[in-house]
Amino acid sequence: MFLRNVKESSYTEDHRIYVGSCVGALKEYDLTAENPYKPTNFQKISDLELGQGISALKWGNEEETEILVGRKDSVIQIYDILRNSFTVTEKIPKGEVVSVCRADEKLIGASNLGQIYILDSKDNVTTFTAGTDISRMRQCKENTKLLATGGKERKNNLKVWNIEQETPIFSSKNVPHDNLQLEVPVWDSDVDFLDSSTLVTASRYGYIRTRPVKQFVPKEEQLSFSCLATYENLVYVGLTTGGIRAFDTRSLKFPIHTYKGPSGSITDLALDHTGKFLCSSSLDRNL
Secondary structure, eight states, X not given: OOOOOOOOTTOOTTOEEEEEOTTSOEEEEETTSSSTTSOEESSOGGGOOTTOOEEEEEESSTTSOEEEEEETTSEEEEEETTXXXXXXXXXXXXXXXXXXXXXXXXXXXXXXXXXXXXEOTTSOEEEEEOOSSEEEEEEOSSOTTEEEEEEBSGGGOOEEEETTSSSOSEEOOOOOOOTTSOOOOOBEEEEEEEETTEEEEEETTSOEEEETTEEEOOSSSOOOEEEEEEETTXXXXXXXXXXXXXXXXXXXXXXXXXXXXXXXXXXXXXXXTTSOOEEEXXXXXXX
């Protein structure tokens, strides 16, 4: 038995995938190339040092010519695709960069230790404390000044921030206690805005929730969700055991589709602008 690479005939020259590796290399896959399975490395592997693994990637502008890169050694960089070079390198005070974005020409990095750092062009740093163990920060597409954070345990529950205010504008409450009157454990491993007033979270403890609260909790199997991606009313969720499931956020009663293939924990998911192509990366080194 073997895996066969399949080249899809409907790919266009715009279908290029950018991947950050655990050793720190930023790679590009051109899906229309003669050999689409051979990546282009933007750095020499020999130039990388231990601990520089890439932990966050995001487009830096609407034209998608800049890539924001967050690293495990607290470094944030901007890679300019047109110039083929890193043009900006900044460093947050401490922690691994779990998410990165940009608003009003300011770089924003979230640390796994719970801080949100806002860096401006004058080397000024504004710090918000979102908790002590943050898994993900996401930026609202409709209002780039809004950020959502989520993490492990109650003190790191879902919060929404406006970068112009030092305190969260929303902090979620947990669902009611279980039938033994014990607090339901919290671990929001990923979060995203469906729109400026509605969010969806996925948890390592197996639930998917929208705010205002509507939730999916599996009854017949134990699941653990690692990441998510959204498109309109759909949310795609990656499992720590491999596999991807799609849900309609208007009901969340059951998965509407299951995608099989990866056997390793899903590390990230991404959709193109049309919602037709879904990309996944996983710990079994499959893309």
